[in-house]
Amino acid sequence: MSQTRFDTIRPYIEKHDNIADLGIGKGYYYARAKVKNVVGIDISEENLAKLKTHSPHIQTFVRDVSDTQLPDKTYDLVVMSQILEHLQDYEPVLNEAKRICKSGGYFLIGTPIEDYDKLHFHPVWTEEDMKELGKKMGDIIALKKGEDWWLLYVRNVVVPEGSEDEPLEDLEEIKDYVSIIFVHWSQNPERSAISKASLKSLQATIHIPAEIIVVDNGNNLEDSKFFLEECQNKRIALYIRNADNLHFSYARNQAMPEATGKWVAIVDNDIIYRDHWLELGIKCLTHFSDKKLIYSPINYPYVHKRDPRWRHGQLEVKGRHFNLTERAGSNCMLMKRETFLEMGKFELHKKSGCLYTDKLVNAGYLTITPAINWAFDAGLRKGFNFSGDFSIKRTLSDGTNISFN
Secondary structure, three states: OOHHHHHHHHHHHHOOOEEEEEOOOOOHHHHHOOOOEEEEEEOOHHHHHHHHHHOOOOEEEEOOOOOOOOOOOOEEEEEEEOOHHHOOOOHHHHHHHHHHEEEEEEEEEEEEOEOOOOOOOOOEOOHHHHHHHHHHHOEEEEEEEOOOEEEEEEEOOOOOOOOOOOOOOOOOOOOOOEEEEEEEOOOOHHHHHHHHHHHHHHHHOOOOOEEEEEEEOOOOHHHHHHHHHHHHOOOOOEEEEOOOOOHHHHHHHHHHHHOOOOEEEEEOOOEEEOOOHHHHHHHHHHHOOOOOEEEOOOOOHHHHOOOHHHOOOEEEEOOEEEEEEOOOOOOEEEEEHHHHHHHOOOOOOOOHHHHHHHHHHHOOOEEEEEOOOOEEEOOOOOOOOOOOOOOEEEEOOOOOEEEEO
16 A cells, blocks of 8 residues: 555544454555554455454454444444455445444545556446445545545434334324524534535425524535525525624524524534424424423433433323433424523523523423434534633624624
C-alpha cells in the first residue's frame, strides 16, 4: 500500500473502536494504524497467517465475506477495501455489511479507478459508480480520489425498526395542525450529511397536517442550497437563513413567531425518525391532557440507570408503557401550543436546551417517552462540544447586538 493511500485511510479507521474488515487480506495498514478491536474476514488462510505476523491482536476468521457469521448491528465501522472488484456479484457482501453495521455506523469502501490488465470482474470504477454505491449504503460523508484508487466513507443511517408498542391507532384521529421547528448548523461534512438525512426522515414519517420551519445557521452554502430547494418544492413551509451561526437557541427563538400549529415540535438536525412518531406523541399527550407533560420519542435507558432525575415512573395507554422523566427531550420535543407560549423563549446560552428543560420542570412539567425508541440520535456525542469555550458575538443588520457564552 502506498504511503498516500495509507495516510488517507488511517484517520477513518483510527476514529472507530469496533471494526469489521471484510476481505482484510494481509491487512498491512493495521500494522501502522492505532486501532483496538478489529475482526478480519478473509477466504484465504495464507493471507490471515501473514496478517497475524504484524497484527496479532486482530481476531480473524476464514469465511466467505458474504456470510461472515458475525452478530447483527454490532460494528462502528465495516471496511471493504479493494474487494468488490474481485466479486462477480458484490450485492451479497453489501447486504452482509449492512447487517453487521450499527445504525449510525460507517462503511469504508476502497476500489481501484481502473485495472488496466482487466483482471477483475469490475475493472473500472467511475466517480458516478462510487456515488451510486455510496447512496446504496447510506449517506456519503467523503469521497477521495487517489492516483489509482477511490476511497468512500459512508454513514449507515437506518430508521429504527418496529417495537412492541404500536402507534396507538385505536385512539382518536388527529386533525390539528403541527408546527415543526428544525434548526441546522453545519459544523463539518459529517453533520451536513446527518442533517439532510434527518430532514428526509422527518418528511417521510409525518402523515398528519404539519408545517416544517427550517432555520439555517449558515456556514455551508451547499446545505443552504439543499434547504432552499426543499422550500421551493414545498417540502418545507418556511426557510430562514442566518449569514453566520447564531446558535440553536437564537434560531429557535427566530422560528417561534412563525409557528402557527396547535402543536409545536422543536427538533435538532441529528434525529432519525420512526414512522408515525409524531402521531404517537400527540395521541399520548391528548390521552393525558389532565397532566403537565411534553413528549420526546427518544428514550435513553443507559442514563435512566445512573440518574434518578430520569426516573419518575411509568404511565400506560391501552397496554403500551411510557416513561416519565425530567431530562429527556431537549433535542426533540413536542408540546401543546399553550405550553409553548407559557415557556417563552430559549435563553441565549450554550446549554440552552438544558436550561429550557429546567424551566419546564420548575413549571411542573415532566417529559413522557415511549418505553422503546421511536427515533434515535444519529449525532450523539458528535455535535457541539458543551465543555469547550464558546461565545457568540454578532451585530445584526438592524443594529441589534447579540452576545452570550
